[in-house]
Amino acid sequence: MDSESFTVGNALVPAAPSEAELSHGSHSVPFLGDDASFLESLSEFAGGAVGAGNACLVIATQAHRQALSDRLLLRNIDVPGAIANGRYIAMDAQEMLARFMVDGTPDRELFAQAIEPVLQRAKLGSLSGSKDVTAFDEMVTLLWSEGFYEAAIQLEKLWGELVERLHVSLRCGYPLDGFTSASQHELLRKLFSASPPVVASESSTSQPDEEVHRHLVRSLQQKASVVQLALEERERAMAQRLEAEARLRRTEQFAKHVVESSDDCVKVLDRDGRLDYMSPPGLRALEFTEVSEVLGKRWVDFWRGEDRERAAGALADAMAGGVGSFQGECRSARGTIKSWDVRITPVRSADGEVERLVAVSRDVTELRNAQQVAVQAEKLAAAGRMAATIAHEINNPLEAVTNLIYLAKTTPGVPKEACRQLDIADRELARVAQLAQQTLGFYRDNSRNRWVNIAELIQDVLLLYERKLRIKQIETRVACDPSLAIYGKQGELKQALSNLTANAIDASARGGTIWLRAQGTRDWSHGMQSGIRITLADNGSGMTPEVKRRIFVPFFTTKPTVGTGIGLWVTKSLIEQQGGHLQFRSQQGQKAGTVMSFFVPTGKEESSNEAEANIHA
Amino acid sequence: MIDKRINLLVTTIVRVVVEGAPGHLFDGHFPKENGSPLFGPESGLFPKDGKQRRVLVVDDESLIADSVAAILNRNGYAAISRYSGVDAIQSIHEQCPDIIVSDVVMPDLNGIQLAKTVRSICPNARIVLFSGNVDTASLLEDASLEGYFFEILPKPVHPLHLLKALGS
Numbered sequence: 123m124d125s126e127s128f129t130v131g132n133a134l135v136p137a138a139p140s141e142a143e144l145s146h147g148s149h150s151v152p153f154l155g156d157d158a159s160f161l162e163s164l165s166e167f168a169g170g171a172v173g174a175g176n177a178c179l180v181i182a183t184q185a186h187r188q189a190l191s192d193r194l195l196l197r198n199i200d201v202p203g204a205i206a207n208g209r210y211i212a213m214d215a216q217e218m219l220a221r222f223m224v225d226g227t228p229d230r231e232l233f234a235q236a237i238e239p240v241l242q243r244a245k246l247g248s249l250s251g252s253k254d255v256t257a258f259d260e261m262v263t264l265l266w267s268e269g270f271y272e273a274a275i276q277l278e279k280l281w282g283e284l285v286e287r288l289h290v291s292l293r294c295g296y297p298l299d300g301f302t303s304a305s306q307h308e309l310l311r312k313l314f315s316a317s318p319p320v321v322a323s324e325s326s327t328s329q330p331d332e333e334v335h336r337h338l339v340r341s342l343q344q345k346a347s348v349v350q351l352a353l354e355e356r357e358r359a360m361a362q363r364l365e366a367e368a369r370l371r372r373t374e375q376f377a378k379h380v381v382e383s384s385d386d387c388v389k390v391l392d393r394d395g396r397l398d399y400m401s402p403p404g405l406r407a408l409e410f411t412e413v414s415e416v417l418g419k420r421w422v423d424f425w426r427g428e429d430r431e432r433a434a435g436a437l438a439d440a441m442a443g444g445v446g447s448f449q450g451e452c453r454s455a456r457g458t459i460k461s462w463d464v465r466i467t468p469v470r471s472a473d474g475e476v477e478r479l480v481a482v483s484r485d486v487t488e489l490r491n492a493q494q495v496a497v498q499a500e501k502l503a504a505a506g507r508m509a510a511t512i513a514h515e516i517n518n519p520l521e522a523v524t525n526l527i528y529l530a531k532t533t534p535g536v537p538k539e540a541c542r543q544l545d546i547a548d549r550e551l552a553r554v555a556q557l558a559q560q561t562l563g564f565y566r567d568n569s570r571n572r573w574v575n576i577a578e579l580i581q582d583v584l585l586l587y588e589r590k591l592r593i594k595q596i597e598t599r600v601a602c603d604p605s606l607a608i609y610g611k612q613g614e615l616k617q618a619l620s621n622l623t624a625n626a627i628d629a630s631a632r633g634g635t636i637w638l639r640a641q642g643t644r645d646w647s648h649g650m651q652s653g654i655r656i657t658l659a660d661n662g663s664g665m666t667p668e669v670k671r672r673i674f675v676p677f678f679t680t681k682p683t684v685g686t687g688i689g690l691w692v693t694k695s696l697i698e699q700q701g702g703h704l705q706f707r708s709q710q711g712q713k714a715g716t717v718m719s720f721f722v723p724t725g726k727e728e729s730s731n732e733a734e735a736n737i738h739a
Numbered sequence: 740m741i742d743k744r745i746n747l748l749v750t751t752i753v754r755v756v757v758e759g760a761p762g763h764l765f766d767g768h769f770p771k772e773n774g775s776p777l778f779g780p781e782s783g784l785f786p787k788d789g790k791q792r793r794v795l796v797v798d799d800e801s802l803i804a805d806s807v808a809a810i811l812n813r814n815g816y817a818a819i820s821r822y823s824g825v826d827a828i829q830s831i832h833e834q835c836p837d838i839i840v841s842d843v844v845m846p847d848l849n850g851i852q853l854a855k856t857v858r859s860i861c862p863n864a865r866i867v868l869f870s871g872n873v874d875t876a877s878l879l880e881d882a883s884l885e886g887y888f889f890e891i892l893p894k895p896v897h898p899l900h901l902l903k904a905l906g907s
Binding site: 504508511512513514515517518521522524525526528529552555613 | 754755756757758759800802803806807809810813844869871893894895896897898899
């Protein structure tokens with residue numbers, strides 16, 4: 123047995139030495155707790171040897187020798203007989219020490235002279251013929267207990283050498299309390315490394331009725347060697363537990379922090395699909411104020427219609443051990459509709475059962491909207507291509523027919539009635555042309571920038587809608603400086619203004635009023651650019667907040683039967699292409715109406731002669 | 740006195756299709772009528788007297804070219820029509836017009852190319868383009884990068900508007 127295994131703290135249970143280890147040339151060191159157990163141990167040791175016919179040498183105090191003798195007799199050992207034929211030799215420990223101790227240290231020579239002849243003599247008395255001697259020495263114990271630790275160790279060493287040479291089974295004893303302080307720990311180490319086979323031993327016998335006692339001694343031995351280490355270990359374990367607890371708290375806090383930092387709505391559901399937990403961001407997203415508003419409610423009930431079926435399906439998937447997922451719309455506590463991407467996963471207990479479920483929902487409303495816009499943009503592009511094709515194919519015949527009607531009408535001698543009909547045809551055709559421009563929508567002014575008179579522009583636009591205005595008996599009030607002009611694309615400005623006018627007419631009730639005002643101004647927000655502001659107001663129905671939010675979204679329309687949903691979107695982009703911007707105010711109720719207002723910069727004056735020539739030639 | 744029947748010179752089908760979609764939206768069917776040509780002698784050379792302003796009208800759709808020329812002739816101009824850019828250049832080599840009114844998108848030589856040529860051969864001629872096609876914008880932009888600026892009218896141009904634009 124390696125002595126190290128006895129001294130390190132983690133070897134809490136030292137193995138009991140085997141019979142073989144004890145039988146020859148071994149050196150065992152019991153740790154003695156009290157006299158009773160010491161004597162019990164010693165009588166086992168000595169009795170075992172004498173009983174087996176071996177020789178036994180006992181060097182002990184007077185009291186212990188007497189007590190041992192008494193105990194051996196109780197074990198039916200023939201002590202006087204053994205003494206008589208020299209198999210049992212008992213000597214006084216104090217006297218023996220006096221024979222070889224010099225200046226507090228055992229002298230090697232004197233020790234040999236004192237002990238060897240006795241051992242040799244004992245060998246001769248052995249009945250077993252093995253010539254083995256079992257020796258017990260209390261001298262080491264005495265030295266140790268009186269604080270001569272180095273001397274005790276030295277003596278132990280000398281015994282060790284002797285034991286090896288003479289095949290003696292030696293047992294020494296140490297008081298337990300001698301090993302309870304850390305300072306002696308090192309000494310203990312030395313003790314065990316002092317001599318070859320030093321083994322910790324309790325007893326050489328293994329009779330079953332001694333089990334309790336063996337156990338006691340063993341535990342005492344363990345206690346002696348490891349009590350300090352155990353204390354240290356306990357402290358270390360305590361520190362580790364505190365550290366682990368702190369770590370766990372940090373982990374819990376971290377997990378909580380992570381869950382609550384996420385924008386996602388994290389929920390824990392029980393096996394019935396009822397809410398056990400909802401993360402604060404989830405509560406906020408669903409516009410609940412208290413978690414109690416949702417706890418215990420069935421999760422699938424948060425969904426409606428087909429989404430509820432999808433939710434139930436996903437829940438079933440997760441309950442079956444898989445991952446359930448779907449996308450759906452969910453109404454918040456205040457009725458806001460949001461799109462969610464949901465994943466629901468099972469949480470298993472240690473035995474593998476699905477214990478609860480975790481549902482993580484991501485708000486994909488923005489993404490959905492973006493996707494819808496992308497789809498709309500694609501529609502728009504397709505519509506644009508179609509419009510370009512139609513515009514091209516329609517404008518040429520329109521041009522031809524317009525010309526032909528004019529020619530027919532101006533042919534001399536045309537009957538008055540025919541002329542009137544041709545006039546009507548001409549006007550209807552003008553409507554077709556207007557319609558082509560408006561509903562095909564994507565009017566692009568091919569011309570270069572030019573000076574555009576705003577008053578004329580307004581008049582042109584109102585002329586376009588003259589019939590509509592008249593039918594609805596809408597009054598128009600125009601305020602515009604006749605000299606007001608900007609340098610830009612007339613066609614696009616006209617398109618923008620006519621779109622706004624058409625909307626104002628549609629919003630107006632019969633007998634309503636439309637105000638049109640244009641004035642020179644500066645754009646305060648954009649570097650004091652000079653330009654004009656055209657404001658168009660109606661006292662029509664006004665817009666709901668929902669409509670106001672979406673009026674510039676392509677294909678959004680409040681007039682699904684006649685509208686394309688691109689008028690304001692086109693208008694805004696036309697104005698922005700000119701470097702301007704469009705704003706609006708609208709309200710419903712008592713003072714219902716809408717005010718559309720846009721600013722367009724005056725534009726750079728180009729004064730090259732060529733350009734002038736082209737414009738005015 | 741001008742006395743002409745209004746006749747379509749060719750059968751015209753306007754087909755409206757949606758790109759990438761099967762089939763088409765609708766066909767506009769303009770059947771050719773039998774009879775004499777719609778427009779007469781003004782497609783020859785300009786009159787020699789020189790009092791009237793000479794206008795060269797160019798459009799690959801002959802009906803448009805002829806009808807515009809007829810309208811102008813009826814309003815004091817001496818107008819002739821051509822149905823291609825190449826023919827138009829042939830014509831201006833013979834005699835410079837005072838005004839050239841031309842379509843932009845034409846098969847062989849487009850209106851912009853024609854206008855540039857006119858600018859070099861007849862520097863005093865006024866050039867008015869008209870177009871019903873949105874692609875025109877990019878053609879004009881290209882031309883403007885080269886330093887050419889042309890007046891352009893959107894199709895359909897009402898005859899009264901055209902006459903106004905030409906300053907009559």
